Amino acid sequence: MSLSPVRSPRAVRTEIASLWKLSWPMLVGQLATVGMSVADVAMTGHVSADELAAASLGASVWSIVLVTVMGVMMAINSIVAHEVGAGQFGRIPHTVRQAMWKGLGVGLLACLACILATGLFAHVGIGEAVSERATAFLAIISLGMPAFGCYRALYGYTTSINQTKPIMVIAILGLLFNIGVNWLLVFGNWGFPQLGAVGCAIATAIGMWLMLGAMLVWIKFAPAYRQTYPFTHWEWPHWPEIGSMLRLGLPIGVTYFAEVSAFGAISLLVARFGAVEVSAHQIALNFSSVVFMVPLSFGVATTTRVGQALGEGRARRARFAARVGVWLSVAFGAFSAAGIALFRWDIAGAYTSDPAVQALCAQLLLMTALFQLSDAAQVSASSAIRGYKVTRQPMQIQLFAFWGFALPVGCVLGLAPEWFPWSPAKPMAANGFWIGLVLGLTIAAVLLTWSLERLARSRILENQNQRRDARVCGSTS
Known part of the structure; x- marks a missing residue:
């Protein structure tokens, strides 16, 4: 009698291979994303202690909001995965469109939360100059949050249909863009103004919108998305469905x-x-x-x-x-x-x-x-x-x-x-x-x-x- 598929070593190897195939592009993408914050700290640290303190303080608040948005948007991962498993491919485009509305709303709320959080900097005893720079950093970087919310909707969609390569490629391009614009704006190279920590914020905010644009372009032209392409027509928010996604996320x-x-x-x-x-x-x-x-x-x-x-x-x-x-x-x-x-x-x-x-x-x-x-x-x-x-x-x-x-x-x-x-x-x-x-x-x-x-x-x-x-x-x- 043959072994049960659940206990077969071959089945374990096959499952590990499937997990690895999905995981490694996401891992490279996650490391590239972490690399953006590493680049921000490393580059502002070569400007002045005040600029480094401003970037670190602003990033500490921004990272908490960013990770929270990531969690709220993760509901689409399991929803689309269930639809893929059930063969409900015609349902996926509608789900993604509603997830995009959810991402936009969550991103706008996250932007508002960051702006309100800037009021904390005046009460932590870090000095007026650093407080002002940290406030500017957080206010500017928050402008990328709506794009990030929508990007995470597409992130969950693309991973759930077993497409992880675009996440890796776009994250690497985002890291390279971040480093390049930091070099121009943090240090004031090639005639650009030297903006220090604020330059990092500008680079990251623009980078978020470009990553969203790159993901939209990839989904538009990659053959793997044709069966479930979500942007064939306009669709207004369906509040009961968005509410269901929020209860899950x-x-x-x-x-x-x-x-x-x-x-x-x-x-x-x-x-x-x-x-x-x-x-x-x-x-x-x-x-x-x-x-x-x-x-x-x-x-x-x-x-x-x-x-x-x-x-x-x-x-x-x-x-x-x-x-x-x-x-x-x-x-x-x-x-x-x-x-x-x-x-x-x-x-x-x-x-x-x-x-x-x-x-x-x-x-x-x-x-x-x-x-x-x-x-x-x-x-x-x-x-x-x-x-x-x-x-x-x-x-x-x-x-x-x-x-x-x-x-x-x-x-x-x-x-x-x-x-x-x-x-x-x-x-x-x-x-x-x-x-x-x-x-x-x-x-x-x-x-x-x-x-x-x-x-x-x-x-x-x-x-x-x-x-x-x-x-x-x-x-x-």
């Missing part, structure tokens, strides 16, 4: 916001311990965010594979795809954990030549290595759950893990408040906060993988009951 946005804002809050709390603590924390955080792009890309691909299987009515195949996606991410987590632990001093030395910062950074990178497995497991499991069109439960789990556990535990260990009976004898500073993160991510990984298995089993039972009922109805008719 808002919990993902809240989840992303919870994670990014928790890391942002830790950055602010660590600042009181001085430049060494802040620098080491930021280096470890920056490096871990780059490594995180790999399991994140696997997670987006897993959402597509699970959604397509469920659209086909194959609940066992969906569970198989989810399990392979999680284990592939965890395997990478084990590999990255070993690499970070072994080369933590080399990584720290590549970022800074300060011995004190290197020493503390090496300690934090060791903790970064500890949470690689749990971080990979939680992002892949939550992505697989979203493939089932379930978003509220991952939101609740991750809100608890980050804001209900990791941040409070980090505050107790890092700040050692005298009023708390079980505080350490003295503040553990950045180390304490990172211990909280390790524990919080572990809790999130355990709860999310348990929830995924439970959800997958329930869908298989539902599928079996539906088939049994269909057989009974057929035999009695």
Whole structure:
């Protein structure tokens, strides 16, 4: 008797190959996107300390809003994946058009949120000059948010029909454009005005609109989109459908916001311990965010594979795809954990030549290595759950893990408040906060993988009951 397809090593290899085919262009695209912010910081840092501070402060707010928009717009990934699996290709163009309206609305609200957030800069004690530059940076860069919301709608559409190459190509072109315009406007080359941090904001805002334009052109002319081309005619917003997309996407946005804002809050709390603590924390955080792009890309691909299987009515195949996606991410987590632990001093030395910062950074990178497995497991499991069109439960789990556990535990260990009976004898500073993160991510990984298995089993039972009922109805008719 032949092995079940779910247990066959050949089936596992085939699924891994399918996941990798979807993931690697997205990974390159994600790294290129991260490279834009790296380029902004690196280039403004060669102008002046004030320009670097302005760009960093503005980008800290902008990145929280940006990631939240990404989460809200992720609903289209699972919706289109289900439609692809069900063979409802005629339905996809309408879904994409409504997602574009949703992206435009979410982008406009994000633009308004960024502009309102500029009022915070006058109250954080950074000096009037830096506050004014950060305000200008955030106000200008926010103008790209409507384009980004629409771009993420097309991003979800194109990944869900198994087309990821345009994401990679457009992101690389966006990075090159960002670096080139930064060189002109940040430093004032070729007769352009030297605008510093504001030049970065202009480059990024224009780049977002150009990336949207490039994606529209690609979809217009690439043969792979002909069957589902969404822009054959004009269509006004259909509010009930947009509301349904928001109900699915808002919990993902809240989840992303919870994670990014928790890391942002830790950055602010660590600042009181001085430049060494802040620098080491930021280096470890920056490096871990780059490594995180790999399991994140696997997670987006897993959402597509699970959604397509469920659209086909194959609940066992969906569970198989989810399990392979999680284990592939965890395997990478084990590999990255070993690499970070072994080369933590080399990584720290590549970022800074300060011995004190290197020493503390090496300690934090060791903790970064500890949470690689749990971080990979939680992002892949939550992505697989979203493939089932379930978003509220991952939101609740991750809100608890980050804001209900990791941040409070980090505050107790890092700040050692005298009023708390079980505080350490003295503040553990950045180390304490990172211990909280390790524990919080572990809790999130355990709860999310348990929830995924439970959800997958329930869908298989539902599928079996539906088939049994269909057989009974057929035999009695």
